[in-house]
Amino acid sequence: ALSRKSGMIAGIKVEEEIIRDLERLDTELYEAQKEDSEIWTIVENLDKQVEFRLDDDNVFWQDTRLVIPNDATLREALLTEAHSSPFSVHPxxxxxxHDLKHYFWWSGMKADVATFVAKCLICQQVKI
Structure with missing residues (x-):
């Protein structure tokens, strides 16, 4: 019973850490959205863009997916989290x-994901 408890506690700590990381990333994403010229070009034409919207907090969405700004650092952090978290194990x-597109959108996301996975040394070693 004790080993199960310590496993549960470890799981809770990992989950809390992931939640903190995601909250930090959310804040960075929302701030970066405000500075992305590509996003603001779409915002200025929202009346012509059916699938894009701003919510009450001025966060930009493509239907139900969060729009990720054209910020290499943020995209890299998001890809790293999605690829290397204890819950995903290098997909x-x-x-x-397919997992990311349920929650996020950015222009060129599919190619960025393919490039990111192709550069993952662990994934390449497993292929051998």
């Missing part, structure tokens, strides 16, 4: 793309 590019 291939197809699975990773």
């Amino acid at each position: 291939g590019s197809t699975k990773m793309y």
Whole structure:
């Protein structure tokens, strides 16, 4: 019973850490959205863009998916979290793309995911 408790506690700590990381990333994403010229070009034409919207907090969405700004650092952090978290365990590019596209959108996301996975040394070693 004790080993189960310590396993549960470890799981809770990992989950809390992931939640903190995601909250930090959310704040960075929302701030970066405000500075992304590509996003603001779409915002200025929202009346012509059916699938894009701003919510009450001025966060930009593509239907139900959060729009990720054209910020290499943020995208890299998001891809790293999606690929290397204890819950995902290095998915291939197809699975990773399908998982991410439920929650996020950015122009060129599929190609970015494929490039990211192709550069993962662990994934390449497993293929051998």
